[in-house]
Amino acid sequence: GQQVMQIPQYQHVQEGEDFTTYCNSSTTLSNIQWYKQRPGGHPVFLIQLVKSGEVKKQKRLTFQFGEAKKNSSLHITATQTTDVGTYFCAGGATDSWGKFQFGAGTQVVVTP
């Protein structure tokens, strides 16, 4: 079945630096979504990518969906302390509108 892997599991970043988290699926995805979960909170939707090769930006965040729709990345520039949290990718299955699989998440710690 579908497997969504996310790396790295942990990311320690100096404030002001850039970092990237990667998401890979064993199967082609219909769409990919990214969520952010602050410590003690619930996942909050950031963005959805649907098209092959799609790139979307939200201020300092850049999201990409691979050409084969099997991988995705989130790149954050000039990291701030407000970026602390766990970032999850989540992929939708092509054969089901209901099945949805999350990666294990990248926990981001920012040091001032």
Added chain:
Amino acid sequence: EAQVTQNPRYLITVTGKKLTVTCSQNMNHEYMSWYRQDPGLGLRQIYYSMNVEVTDKGDVPEGYKVSRKEKRNFPLILESPSPNQTSLYFCASSGVSGARSPLHFGNGTRLTVT
């Protein structure tokens, strides 16, 4: 305010004692789903529902039941809880496109089974 409401927030119970975690949304969403979150494993889908009376298994359905008798409610039932079901549970909902629409999550239910 548009929201997904889960109750209770915290629950400690003993092995074998049936329990229900409630989930309600006020956004008239067709799609609802349950996830459990465990360290290092992310969120794993337990069950989902595309609409009233339509439910289906996710990746980890064993030991859980759900029902969708009304559009707004999607309770999670543990008929005979076991310690390996100790976890943080999230309910989520979205519009007509199911998992192809943004998910709105509840605040979570932390369950401990002793």
